[in-house]
Amino acid sequence: MDAVGKRLARVRDQALSGVEPRGVRPAVRASWDRSRSSGVRPDRYLPPVALAENDVFERRREHPLARVWPTLERTLRTSLDGPGRILFLSDAAGHLLWVNGDRSTVRRAEQVNLVPGGQWSEEAAGTSGVGTTLALGRPFQVRGPEHYLSAATKYTCSAAPIRDPITGAVLGALDLTTEPLDGAEGLALSLVISTARLAELQLREYAHRQHAELQRRYVSRLASRLxxxxxxxxxxxxxxxxxxxxxxxxxxxxxxxxxxxxxxxxxxxxxxxxxxxxxxxxxxQEVEVDAAVVFGGLGLDRAWLRVDGVAHELTMRHSELLAILCAWPGGLSAEGLAREVYGPQGKTVTVRAEMTRLRRILGYRLASEPYRLVGPVRADFLDLEQDLPSGSIGGLLDRYRGPLLPRSVAPGIVELRARVHERLRTRVLAEGDPDSVVRWLAAPHGRLDRLP
Structure with a gap:
């Protein structure tokens, strides 16, 4: 450790022992105070690894900074040559999502939870490059013993926030970490700031292209239709x-x-x-349209949906998703939908991708967190089930064109299909007149005591 590092180490020891620190930067001192107030213990403590591997993978796929990570890696590639240097990119909450560096340095960093999924916000890790940059909303460098955690004092972290070019909101922090102090700290911070600005320019260019695509895809089509x-x-x-x-x-x-x-x-x-x-x-709103979302899936392998007076034929997967949402008016999380449609091994990332595609048809009527249908919803299988206690058996049979999505093997659909079918079968055989019973038994689905 050089003279600067030794001096910072003495100041840090004084501060942690309760002595008023002198010779420390005001921003670092303020960060130490925040870290102490958050309950972070400097010794015998490591930041939590808050995200499991699958969670990290999913957040990478969905995070807007995924578009610029390859650019960041290419730009800083020469800075990562040789041992003792690591590049991190976090989200706005301080979760490390991307990590790059030579193998030996990355392995040493793993010992202090500088790993994908590790949470390095100030509240979780105290003063650090990522955490303090996010807390201040501006570029910041933490040199060795300026770290609040003892386990991190061998690192120097230079970080800069990356902001959404449209909203100005912080999306995450880019951090170039080196070990130990090597005299190039000022250059590292300047390089990180320049690279972060390059990422924001790339995000702005992407936003402009996205706006043009949205104009082409949505505005022209919907305006011409309505x-x-x-x-x-x-x-x-x-x-x-x-x-x-x-x-x-x-x-x-x-x-x-x-x-x-x-x-x-x-x-x-x-x-x-x-x-x-x-x-x-x-x-x-210049035209009057049916406010309800109307779903039809009885006897059909691919359901139909009517929105704003326009009918759409759905794919089988979208048919399954919408049938489940119709049956769950309170909504389901991505995890719940994955279980209902794909089974216990279903992946939420697959559900979210399909819901993004469905939003092109449903628009604001498809809400999220949890996923649910907004406004009045009518579905043929639910309407039939509601009328089972009092409806005429002949009328019910007229409306029952067959089991719900008969070829679907989605767990949630199998359960819904069996429930509606069994309730109708029970009523027909128990209360129906001979003609209705014969009619039921003559139908392909009526010859089964219950659906498989």
Whole structure:
């Protein structure tokens, strides 16, 4: 350890022993105070590995910084040559999602939980490059003994936040860590700041391309279908596209919440989220359409769905997902949907990908966290089941065109299908007149005592 490191180590020892520290940067001192208030213990403590391997993989797939990680690696590749240097990229909560460095250095870092899934926010790890950068919202460097945790004092961490170019929100932190102090700390921080800015430029370029694609995919199609005024509004309220031009002001000042809202001038509009973090599609309600989402799946391998008066034929997988959502009005988490459709081994990442595709049809009527259908919903199998106690048997048989999604093997569909079928069979055989019983037994599905 050089003279600077030895001096910092003495100051740190004084601070941890209760002596008022002198010769420490104000920002580091303030971070130590925050770390102490958070209950972080500097000795015999390591940050938690809060995310399991599958969780890390899923967050990488969904995180906006996944688009720029390859650029960050290429840009800083020469800085990672040789031992003692590691590159980290975290999310906004301080979870390390990406790690790159030579094998021996990465293995040593694993001993202090500098690993994918490790949580290095200030609340969890005290003063550190990632945690303090996220706490301050600006580039920051933590040199050796400036770390609050004793296990991290051999590292120097240079970090910079990466912000969403549209909203300005912090998406995560880029951190270049070296061991030990090697005199190149100032250069490392400058390099990290420049690379973070490059990532933000790339994100901005991607956002512009995404807006153009959204305009092409959503605005033109929906406006031509409904003949309505429409617009795309960015998460920060900027109206990035309007058709016709000028029907909305340049900035949206109302809350951007999915559903129907009324403008100050009395016009009613529908707001639909086009991506997880925006932008939003805004459409004037100028035509009267059926407000209900209507689902039909009895006797069909591929269900149909009617939204805004337009019918859609669904894929089998989308048929299964929507049938489950119709039967669960309170909604299901991604994990719950995965179990109902794919079984115990179902993956949430697969469900989320399918729900993104379904959103193109359902728009704001498909809510998330949990996934659920918004507004009135009608489904042929649920309507039939509701009418079973009092409906005429002849009328019920007319409506029962066959079991729900008969070729589906999704666990949730198998259960729903058997429930509706068995209840109808029981009523027909117990209460039906001879003609209804014969009619039931003559149907292909009626010859079965119960569905397999």
């Amino acid at each position: 003949g309505s005024h429409s617009a795309v509004v960015a998460p920060d309220g900027r109206v990035v596209f309007a058709d016709p031009v000028g029907w909305l002001p340049d900035r949206w000042y109302l809350p951007l919440q999915e559903g129907t809202t009324v403008l100050p001038d009395g016009r009613s509009v529908v707001i639909e989220r086009l991506a997880v973090n925006g932008p939003f599609f805004v459409m004037a």
